[in-house]
Amino acid sequence: RQQVLNPDVVFDENEFGFITHEENKIRARIEKEMEMTLQNMHPVNYLDAIGENIMDVGGTSSDLFETMCITLATSVILGAK
Secondary structure (H helix, E strand, O other): OHHHHOOOOOOOHHHHOOOOHHHHHHHHHHHHHHHHHHHHOOHHHHHHHHHHHHHHHHHHHHHHHHHHHHHHHHHHHHHHO
16 A cells, blocks of 8 residues: 555566556465366366357357347338338
8 A cells, every 4th residue: 555655666567567466466366276176177077168158158149149130120120111
């Protein structure tokens, strides 16, 4: 907090990438937990989880595209009358 209040403090941008010491500790803890999870996870389950995420994104994108097409078609029909 003192560093934020003092405008003369120089930050080493290369060391922390514009994050605070606390954020750096949290990031390191999360990365360590992820590494442990990946080491314990069977490759088939890991790839299955990735595939489910990709399918979720694809499904959401196709729903959005469908909604946009229906909205555009409805606008054209209503605009023509």
